[in-house]
Amino acid sequence: MKYSIPLYFLLLTLLFLISCSPQEKIIVNTKIIRDTVYISDINPKYQVITEAVLPDYVISKKNFPSVAFNNRIKFLVLHYTVADYPTSVRILAQKGRVSSHYLISAQPNDTIDILVSEDKRAWHAGVSSWNGTENLNDTSIGIEIVNDGYISIKDSMIFTPFPEYQIKKVATLAKNIIDRYEIEPVNVIGHSDIAPLRKQDPGPMFPWEQLYTEYNIGAWYDEFDKQYFLAQYIPDVYPYNSALDFQKALQNYGYKIALTDNWDKDTELIIRAFQWHFRPEKADGIVDAETWAILHALNKKYRANNK
Ligand SMILES: [Zn+2]
Known part of the structure; x- marks a missing residue:
């Protein structure tokens, strides 16, 4: 078939328009609460925006938020500190290469400490691997739980139990983090899961089954x-x-x-x-x-x- 030149261009333009038009326009209603805090109808929780502030230009929120994104945080890693609360704070908050995002003391009425902002990388995992992902500090939130760890008696390791009120705090915090980052159940793990040749925490006294059955946290078999x-x-x-x-x-x-x-x-x-x-x-x-x-x-x- 032979087209005249103008008809050829018309067909080409039509084809171009068809291929470029979005199949389905997604409209997201966003309400900016403050400059950096917003909610949207696809995720009706308060979310914080970290954005550039430029002296000569306005950063527009006209197209915000795009629905094409996912979270950098994929894992939640649980630890115990093998130290009392003051020692744990000293180790985790001092200058050095050890930290975590949160610290949960062993006292019932204590607050939960935030040591590193969630958008920053804390150094809690070390050399680590899970399901093909290495160096989990890059992609995880770390919670340290104040607990004495274990003592060795002959060939046995005697681990310290976690009080119920402490587990409740861990569960409440963990649930909140898991929901916000949509962390998969299999990616809620212990330090010993991601570094089994050198780490023991949070150890066999940590009630993973209870977390699953009572709080729907993490993975458990049927x-x-x-x-x-x-x-x-x-x-x-x-x-x-x-x-x-x-x-x-x-x-x-x-x-x-x-x-x-x-x-x-x-x-x-x-x-x-x-x-x-x-x-x-x-x-x-x-x-x-x-x-x-x-x-x-x-x-x-x-x-x-x-x-
Ligand atoms: Zn650890």
Whole structure:
């Protein structure tokens, strides 16, 4: 088919207009409460804007807020301090390379301290990894909980319990952070999950299950799934006794682990970190039927699309 030149341009212009018109215009109603605080109908919570202030130009909010964004914060990491409150403050607030965003004391009526603004990077995670993301200081909020940690008696580690009022404070703060940054359940983790070869906190006394059942915080397996996998488990039979398969399952859930196909020391420490979080009654780094079933139940629930 042969077009005359003007018709050709007309068709080209039409095509251009069609391809450029937005398919569906999204209108977001925004109400600026103060210069830097606003609410919008897509997120009706108070939000703070950090913006440039220029002497010669006005920063317009005509197109604000764009709906094309997500949060830089992806993880919430929980710690214990292994020190009393004054020592914890001294360590976390002083000049140096250790800090956290929040500190929760062990006294019922104390306030919760903010040590580092949430939009800044606190140094609480160190060398760390979770589900392929390294250096979690860049993308996490850190909460330090005042707690004595553990004492070693012979080969046992005796951990300090957390009082109920302290857990309530942790849960209230955690819930608020999780909601604001839309942190996924699997990304609410302990320091020992992201650095299992060198960290023990918050330890097996930290009530992850209670946080899940009472406050809907973090990840937990479904009992039905656990029973399903328990019924399948056959000790000493491949693949149930395969170190490689278990290492792969740990890696799939988020733990950084070398796939050595050996029950080596590092694997033992990573299994122990997993047990501290999900099977605290048995934190010896050795896989039993329940540990195996719990890990597979978690992967089924949260990590089915991870491979
Ligand atoms: Zn820690």
